[in-house]
Amino acid sequence: MLEFIGPALEHLFTLENFLWMNLGVFIGSVFAAVPGLTVILCVILFLPFTYKMTAIPGMMFLLGIYCAGGYGGSVSAILINTPGTPHAAATMMDGHPLSQKGRTKAALKIALYASTFGGVFSALMLLFLGPQVAEVAAQLGTAEYFMVCLFGLTIIAGVSGKSMIKGIIAACVGLLISCIGADPMTSYDRFTLGIPRLYLGLDLAICLIGLFALVEILAKAEKKPGPLILDAEKMHDNGKISKEEYKRLLRPTLLSSIIGVMVGIIPGTGASEASWFSYDRAKAMSKHKEEFGHGSVEGIAAAEAANNAVTGATLIPLLTMGIPGDGTVAIMLSALMINGLNPGLSLFTTQGDIMYAIMIGLIFVNLFMLLQGSFLTKLFAKVVSIPQEILTPIIVLFCFAGAYSVNKNYFDVGVALIFAIIAWLLRKLEMPAVPILLGMVLGNMTETNFRRALLISNGNPAIFVSSIYCIIFIVLTVLAVATLIRSKMKEAKAGIKK
Amino acid sequence: MREKESWMDRLDKKRDEIDEKLAKKEINLPIEFIAGIVFLVLGLVVLLIMPSQVPVSDTDVVNGRVFPKLLMVVMMIFSGVLLLKELYNVYVKKRPWTTKTVNLLIEVKALEILAILLLTYVICRVTDLFVIGAIFCCLGFLVYFRCRKKSYYAITLTAAVLIWAAFCFGLNVSF
Numbered sequence: 140m141l142e143f144i145g146p147a148l149e150h151l152f153t154l155e156n157f158l159w160m161n162l163g164v165f166i167g168s169v170f171a172a173v174p175g176l177t178v179i180l181c182v183i184l185f186l187p188f189t190y191k192m193t194a195i196p197g198m199m200f201l202l203g204i205y206c207a208g209g210y211g212g213s214v215s216a217i218l219i220n221t222p223g224t225p226h227a228a229a230t231m232m233d234g235h236p237l238s239q240k241g242r243t244k245a246a247l248k249i250a251l252y253a254s255t256f257g258g259v260f261s262a263l264m265l266l267f268l269g270p271q272v273a274e275v276a277a278q279l280g281t282a283e284y285f286m287v288c289l290f291g292l293t294i295i296a297g298v299s300g301k302s303m304i305k306g307i308i309a310a311c312v313g314l315l316i317s318c319i320g321a322d323p324m325t326s327y328d329r330f331t332l333g334i335p336r337l338y339l340g341l342d343l344a345i346c347l348i349g350l351f352a353l354v355e356i357l358a359k360a361e362k363k364p365g366p367l368i369l370d371a372e373k374m375h376d377n378g379k380i381s382k383e384e385y386k387r388l389l390r391p392t393l394l395s396s397i398i399g400v401m402v403g404i405i406p407g408t409g410a411s412e413a414s415w416f417s418y419d420r421a422k423a424m425s426k427h428k429e430e431f432g433h434g435s436v437e438g439i440a441a442a443e444a445a446n447n448a449v450t451g452a453t454l455i456p457l458l459t460m461g462i463p464g465d466g467t468v469a470i471m472l473s474a475l476m477i478n479g480l481n482p483g484l485s486l487f488t489t490q491g492d493i494m495y496a497i498m499i500g501l502i503f504v505n506l507f508m509l510l511q512g513s514f515l516t517k518l519f520a521k522v523v524s525i526p527q528e529i530l531t532p533i534i535v536l537f538c539f540a541g542a543y544s545v546n547k548n549y550f551d552v553g554v555a556l557i558f559a560i561i562a563w564l565l566r567k568l569e570m571p572a573v574p575i576l577l578g579m580v581l582g583n584m585t586e587t588n589f590r591r592a593l594l595i596s597n598g599n600p601a602i603f604v605s606s607i608y609c610i611i612f613i614v615l616t617v618l619a620v621a622t623l624i625r626s627k628m629k630e631a632k633a634g635i636k637k
Numbered sequence: 638m639r640e641k642e643s644w645m646d647r648l649d650k651k652r653d654e655i656d657e658k659l660a661k662k663e664i665n666l667p668i669e670f671i672a673g674i675v676f677l678v679l680g681l682v683v684l685l686i687m688p689s690q691v692p693v694s695d696t697d698v699v700n701g702r703v704f705p706k707l708l709m710v711v712m713m714i715f716s717g718v719l720l721l722k723e724l725y726n727v728y729v730k731k732r733p734w735t736t737k738t739v740n741l742l743i744e745v746k747a748l749e750i751l752a753i754l755l756l757t758y759v760i761c762r763v764t765d766l767f768v769i770g771a772i773f774c775c776l777g778f779l780v781y782f783r784c785r786k787k788s789y790y791a792i793t794l795t796a797a798v799l800i801w802a803a804f805c806f807g808l809n810v811s812f
Binding site (some may be wrong): 188191274305322325328330332357360528533536544553556560563567569570586590593 | 746
């Protein structure tokens with residue numbers, strides 16, 4: 140590890156990298172602060188810009204968006220009681236009440252400090268745990284890799300949406316889409332419907348523009364474009380946090396950061412789960428339970444520390460095994476691979492200088508988030524008041540230009556539109572889209588490892604229970620399914636009683 | 638300018654009338670039942686077209702059809718479970734169908750947005766000039782949102798040209 144630190148710092152400390160970091164943090168904060176615009180949408184829209192960059196500035200830009208997105212959502216949650224991103228919903232529970240008590244600046248400050256702490260803690264975990272996990276991952280064979288993919292897909296199918304069955308069906312759809320194009324092992328074309336352009340398969344970025352970005356434009360039909368008035372003048376308090384409050388913040392912030400890291404490492408889960416779980420834990424452990432829901436400083440810190448602590452942790456399975464921790468980092472995988480950086484142990488050995496530069500860079504991204512958050516929050520509050528009438532066509536044009544720029548062809552724009560229509564119809568059936576994304580990302584890896592394992596064993600499926608790692612992942616998958624079914628049944632029972 | 642305003646007024650008035658009628662029309666869709674059927678049929682169709690769409694060699698031990706076939710079988714099983722669960726709830730437990738209320742006004746508005754997107758795509762493709770499609774897109778959405786502010790038109794059109802320029806000169810995408 141130490142031998143890479145020197146060259147990594149040399150790669151990292153360039154003006155270009157720091158400019159992209161800051162631009163990413165700024166764009167991420169603004170996007171996340173506007174209700175209806177999500178971090179995943181932002182990463183999709185700006186992904187084409189990284190195609191021309193080398194690995195470090197490209198990843199710094201995307202990580203800037205990703206991390207700042209964790210904090211940005213809290214701005215509108217605190218100011219107008221509307222979470223900018225889904226994972227800021229837990230912050231809203233206490234952020235807005237505290238703001239209503241005339242402590243808006245204090246609420247924003249707590250959210251920012253907790254987010255930064257969670258983010259830096261997570262980045263450090265990535266720096267120290269990443270190489271260790273990569274070494275374990277290097278011992279996994281094809282059958283074990285298949286089981287890891289299955290585990291990730293099962294979790295995401297379970298936690299996305301209301302129904303686990305629908306999640307599994309959606310994951311199957313995603314895996315099927317990944318089968319379109321040349322067979323990864325024989326190169327025969329599959330499901331190309333006689334369209335030669337489909338031989339190379341469907342580009343992930345193009346499909347995602349339709350699935351996550353253009354579908355949001357269609358969803359504008361459901362909302363009236365009312366003006367979002369974020370009154371920056373509301374922030375008239377001095378933002379002072381007392382010594383006693385700082386002391387109260389320590390425990391929930393640290394505990395939530397640990398929870399965030401643990402949740403983030405599990406493939407398929409994300410910031411929303413981490414922030415709600417941490418919020419509940421903080422409430423259960425607090426000496427001031429009665430303040431929760433009425434402007435508790437601990438509540439804000441717990442939710443924000445957790446959702447930012449997820450950011451570095453989600454990169455651990457991504458960089459070590461190629462399995463994304465959540466939907467947003469799944470998109471970042473293309474930015475890595477376009478620069479020839481393939482996840483696995485080799486990334487930490489042969490390309491260790493680049494990898495360590497990215498991991499150390501994540502710490503700086505969080506520090507710049509703290510800096511921008513301290514000085515630019517008023518500006519974020521003003522920017523989020525951009526009317527929908529202006530924002531909507533701009534997003535559409537970014538989507539179209541982004542889809543076109545991947546292969547410089549309008550066929551891809553058509554594909555993005557088709558995916559938008561499919562996503563709209565799936566929404567009507569309440570089918571979750573995230574399992575489709577994970578299915579598309581993991582499709583190639585799942586299939587290749589599944590077929591290779593069967594080839595090795597001459598078609599004997601017993602290979603999937605032949606090693607200790609396989610059995611561990613089977614047990615984990617079964618446990619996860621059982622826990623998810625139990626919680627869904629509880630939810631359903633509670634729903635019926637209501 | 639006055640003429641343009643009255644044209645927009647007339648258009649808005651007509652849209653209001655249609656919106657008022659559509660807003661009251663709602664359809665309850667039995668979503669679990671529909672989802673079950675749709676994905677069961679999709680799985681079946683994929684399995685049926687697989688021999689023509691996925692060529693295999695006799696020498697392959699594990700050919701290219703194995704994985705998608707397995708996927709479709711899993712998908713069909715879970716679609717069947719979804720369907721049976723719903724039918725069991727309705728006919729045995731006497732619970733109401735799981736439905737989602739679809740408002741016709743929202744669907745028509747979504748179709749209007751889709752029309753703007755499709756027309757933008759067609760214009761870009763036919764003219765091979767992104768900037769023309771971009772201008773249409775901006776105007777289309779501003780009319781859709783019933784926007785009257787001239788400044789909004791100026792801002793979005795400027796943004797359209799800037800996006801084109803950013804991709805054209807920044808990313809070397811010629812369109």
